[in-house]
Amino acid sequence: MTGKLFVIGLGPGSPDQVTPQAHNAVTEARFFFGYKPYVDRLELRPDQQRIASDNREELDRAKAALEMAAAGETVAVVSGGDPGVFAMAAAVCEAVEAGPESWRAVDLEIVPGITAMLAVAARIGAPLGHDFCAISLSDNLKPWEVVERRLKAAAEAGFVMAFYNPISKARPWQLGRAFECLREVLPPETLVVFGRAAGRPDERIAIASLGEADPAQADMATCVIIGSTETRAVPRGDLPPLVYTPRSLAPASQ
Amino acid sequence: MTGKLFVIGLGPGSPDQVTPQAHNAVTEARFFFGYKPYVDRLELRPDQQRIASDNREELDRAKAALEMAAAGETVAVVSGGDPGVFAMAAAVCEAVEAGPESWRAVDLEIVPGITAMLAVAARIGAPLGHDFCAISLSDNLKPWEVVERRLKAAAEAGFVMAFYNPISKARPWQLGRAFECLREVLPPETLVVFGRAAGRPDERIAIASLGEADPAQADMATCVIIGSTETRAVPRGDLPPLVYTPRSLAPASQ
Numbered sequence: 001m002t003g004k005l006f007v008i009g010l011g012p013g014s015p016d017q018v019t020p021q022a023h024n025a026v027t028e029a030r031f032f033f034g035y036k037p038y039v040d041r042l043e044l045r046p047d048q049q050r051i052a053s054d055n056r057e058e059l060d061r062a063k064a065a066l067e068m069a070a071a072g073e074t075v076a077v078v079s080g081g082d083p084g085v086f087a088m089a090a091a092v093c094e095a096v097e098a099g100p101e102s103w104r105a106v107d108l109e110i111v112p113g114i115t116a117m118l119a120v121a122a123r124i125g126a127p128l129g130h131d132f133c134a135i136s137l138s139d140n141l142k143p144w145e146v147v148e149r150r151l152k153a154a155a156e157a158g159f160v161m162a163f164y165n166p167i168s169k170a171r172p173w174q175l176g177r178a179f180e181c182l183r184e185v186l187p188p189e190t191l192v193v194f195g196r197a198a199g200r201p202d203e204r205i206a207i208a209s210l211g212e213a214d215p216a217q218a219d220m221a222t223c224v225i226i227g228s229t230e231t232r233a234v235p236r237g238d239l240p241p242l243v244y245t246p247r248s249l250a251p252a253s254q
Numbered sequence: 255m256t257g258k259l260f261v262i263g264l265g266p267g268s269p270d271q272v273t274p275q276a277h278n279a280v281t282e283a284r285f286f287f288g289y290k291p292y293v294d295r296l297e298l299r300p301d302q303q304r305i306a307s308d309n310r311e312e313l314d315r316a317k318a319a320l321e322m323a324a325a326g327e328t329v330a331v332v333s334g335g336d337p338g339v340f341a342m343a344a345a346v347c348e349a350v351e352a353g354p355e356s357w358r359a360v361d362l363e364i365v366p367g368i369t370a371m372l373a374v375a376a377r378i379g380a381p382l383g384h385d386f387c388a389i390s391l392s393d394n395l396k397p398w399e400v401v402e403r404r405l406k407a408a409a410e411a412g413f414v415m416a417f418y419n420p421i422s423k424a425r426p427w428q429l430g431r432a433f434e435c436l437r438e439v440l441p442p443e444t445l446v447v448f449g450r451a452a453g454r455p456d457e458r459i460a461i462a463s464l465g466e467a468d469p470a471q472a473d474m475a476t477c478v479i480i481g482s483t484e485t486r487a488v489p490r491g492d493l494p495p496l497v498y499t500p501r502s503l504a505p506a507s508q
Binding site: 143 | 263265268269270271272273274275278312336338339340343344345346347348350351358359362364365366367368369372373375376377379380381382383384385386387388389390395396397403404407408410411412413453486489490491493496498499500501502503
């Protein structure tokens with residue numbers, strides 16, 4: 001008898017941004033796997049059980065969850081944001097592909113969530129209003145040369161960029177190096193948004209120019225958005241400026 | 255006296271994917287602007303009023319909403335998906351920038367939503383599990399040459415791609431031309447996902463290879479995802495295959 005595995009996106013952190021679908025999945029599951037800060041967000045019943053783990057053990061966590069689901073349990077793997085964006089859904093798919101045949105029969109439901117770049121963008125205006133890309137700056141799973149090649153290709157082609165995993169204790173220099181790469185392609189006045197913990201009480205949203213952007217403004221919980229040459233800031237007196245990328249491309253930049 | 259303007263993302267269409275934040279904003283607003291199919295999703299009270307419009311009048315709609323909010327009303331502009339992704343948030347920012355000073359003082363709250371590519375990805379596995387980009391195939395607001403340049407840059411750099419606005423009666427050839435461009439860069443076995451109306455009763459998710467992908471499989475409500483050379487499909491017997499992009503890059507493709 002096979003059970004069920006939910007892979008749930010809890011959104012950026014505010015309970016107001018958790019979908020009813022995610023809420024219902026949490027109600028239905030009995031065992032919860034995930035990185036501790038995400039699992040700790042859940043309000044569980046006495047018959048539900050947390051199995052928290054380190055953030056870097058994604059594949060092991062996926063395997064443990066699949067094993068339990070294949071044995072007939074109703075299990076959830078939880079992610080912050082959206083589970084399909086640099087998070088647990090790909091790890092679960094990898095584990096299914098590499099695992100025993102019985103894991104392929106598990107009823108797998110992936111529940112999307114508001115991913116960080118959307119939450120940050122909404123708090124500042126509409127920086128992702130034109131073509132954009134999402135890049136993980138972590139070089140744990142791909143060589144740093146690939147990251148640099150993608151940064152340059154995206155900047156040259158006029159994409160706005162959202163950086164996930166911009167910086168951590170183990171990866172202290174990557175964001176600064178990414179800024180250096182981009183300064184070779186984009187003008188110094190290009191807008192950079194540092195969006196931390198969007199929608200949470202400890203939210204901190206800051207704007208800088210690429211020329212003066214300081215990697216120290218980011219931490220693990222920050223999504224960094226790099227504008228294109230089209231992205232602009234609209235001052236609003238006492239209110240924070242609106243940062244947005246127009247839907248149409250100005251003739252000069254075509 | 256200034257009022258308030260919400261720009262609300264209603265998600266892909268399932269009520270289960272509307273966030274409490276969006277729900278609360280709908281409860282608070284009195285006047286609702288938007289493309290008719292999105293405004294028609296709302297269940298309004300007798301004291302709330304719909305002002306539906308054509309999908310191509312985005313800037314006019316944004317101006318009308320700002321004018322009403324600046325006059326003291328509580329107004330909402332609604333989008334499907336996320337309002338910051340090829341939708342109304344950028345149009346509202348454009349209108350603020352071009353409009354009278356009083357519009358800059360409007361209390362503007364942008365409410366993010368589950369955007370189409372996240373909903374489609376969740377239904378099929380995790381195709382957006384590695385670096386990806388989102389491209390609008392509409393050449394109403396940018397020249398087609400720019401679209402082609404971006405497609406090639408993204409494919410060559412190894413990004414997965416999500417296409418918004420892939421096809422319409424007024425833009426019948428663009429998706430086919432995009433496939434042709436990509437066939438010059440990517441192998442014919444590259445996976446393509448056609449994701450229509452994810453999470454709705456009329457959902458239709460189909461997989462094809464780039465070599466055989468037929469633009470007729472897409473309509474206006476479809477988000478098309480183009481895999482990278484890393485993206486793979488895991489067969490699951492009677493269940494639909496899982497399409498995902500591994501988190502790590504295989505050494506051969508570096």
